[in-house]
Amino acid sequence: MPTLPSLEQMTARLRLKQLHLLSALADHGSLLKAAEKVSLTQPGASKALQEIEAIFGVPLFARSSRGLVATEMGHCAIRYARLMQTDLAHLRGEMEDILQGQGGRLNVGVIMGAVPLLTEEITRLLAQYPDVAVEIVEDTSARLLHLLDRGRLDVAICRRSVSAQPQLYDSIDIHHETLAVVSSIDHPMAGRSHLELADLDASRWVVYSANMPMRRLLEREFHEAGLRFPHRLFETTSAFATLALLRRQPDIVALLALDVAEFFASMGVMRILPLALKSRSEPYQLVTRRGAVLSRAAQLFMQSFRDDPEPSPGRSTGPGPSVL
Incomplete structure (x- = not known):
């Protein structure tokens, strides 16, 4: 099994031009076109690629009838090369903004x-x-x-x-933060003037993942009400996914921050249920x-x-x- 060089060795040997070449090879699949993109001769690009692979100690590209095709390690290197190029672009842009006040x-x-x-x-x-x-x-x-x-x-x-x-x-x-229990506007209990947690005991809930603050708060509410925590769950941190689920399945309820719930309720796409939670959020x-x-x-x-x-x-x- 190949041994990767240390971070210090990579930092000492890698050059920005080599990282630019990796991105160009991924874009074009051709050494000649990639060389033109980064202003190198084809022999120069070939040598630079050999140097990059020598630094990592693993092949990053394989030759095929379609040209150069990135290996699994190559895709990994390309992804981070592009991140570094983006960071460098942000660096230049921010420095330019500072110079221009x-x-x-x-x-x-x-x-x-x-x-x-x-x-x-x-x-x-x-x-x-x-x-x-x-x-x-x-x-x-x-x-x-x-x-x-x-x-x-x-x-x-x-x-x-x-x-x-x-x-x-x-x-x-x-x-x-204040939390609210929300539902589709078509939920069977959406028209009620008052609800207790037990009224939603049979509902499927959209919740955060285990051990997250909002999930722990809801678990505490069920425990203090003497109720078993629901096992039929959708787990997501996405407000859009929550909204889509509520619209598709009118019997679902969810726990959201009140600010978010009021935003969606103001557009008529969900209902805030009349259920007061006893626990305070962090x-x-x-x-x-x-x-x-x-x-x-x-x-x-x-x-x-x-x-x-x-x-x-x-x-x-x-x-x-x-x-x-």
């Missing part, structure tokens, strides 16, 4: 329930700084923290409590990696939260870490 780039992560809150803040930010470029990544708290660790995000609206090492992050509580937090140097766009975004003259209901207005 513009806003730069903000990479922000968000959990599904906080999307309305985020879009409100982004709108406020862009009203003041219209040149800021924004990338929004929606995912679970665990995944967003992982992206913060890798430097893929500047800041995330999530919960650091899901991490085994929450001390690695700085955070500010920004919003105390607050959303504005999370950064401890010790990370924030870009100017990230600083402006965090300052926007602190300067909000009309904080959302439940939002903490206490002091947070200085970012400017």
Whole structure:
């Protein structure tokens, strides 16, 4: 079994031109066309490919009647080569924005329930700084923290409590989440004026995966009501998947953040059921990696939260870490 070189060895030997060649080979499948794309002669491209494969110690392409075809390891290398090219393009673009006195780039992560809150803040930010470029990544708290660790995000609206090492992050509580049970507008109980959890005991639920904060809260509600937690479940973190399931199967119910539920209910595509939950959810937090140097766009975004003259209901207005 081949042994891969260490990260230090890869870093010392790999060149950006070689990574560009990998992408060009994947696009064209021809050494000649790839060489033209990266401004190399065909012998030069052939030598560069040999050097790349020598660095990794495994073949990245196989020759066939159709030209060069990437191996499984080749596809892996190509994917990361393209990521690095994208990062380099973002680096250049952000540096150019800084030189021109513009806003730069903000990479922000968000959990599904906080999307309305985020879009409100982004709108406020862009009203003041219209040149800021924004990338929004929606995912679970665990995944967003992982992206913060890798430097893929500047800041995330999530919960650091899901991490085994929450001390690695700085955070500010920004919003105390309220949860709602929702259904299709055609659900048999959608017209009721009051519901208890037992009334939905036979329903199929759309829920988050096990051990996630919203899932734990719902499990606690069933336990305190003396009810068995449902076993007929759909598990997803996608609001769109939840909405599609509710529309396809009118007997389904789901647990959503109230802000998200109200957004969809205002469009007439789901109903908020009259069921009051007793448990409180963990607050959303504005999370950064401890010790990370924030870009100017990230600083402006965090300052926007602190300067909000009309904080959302439940939002903490206490002091947070200085970012400017």
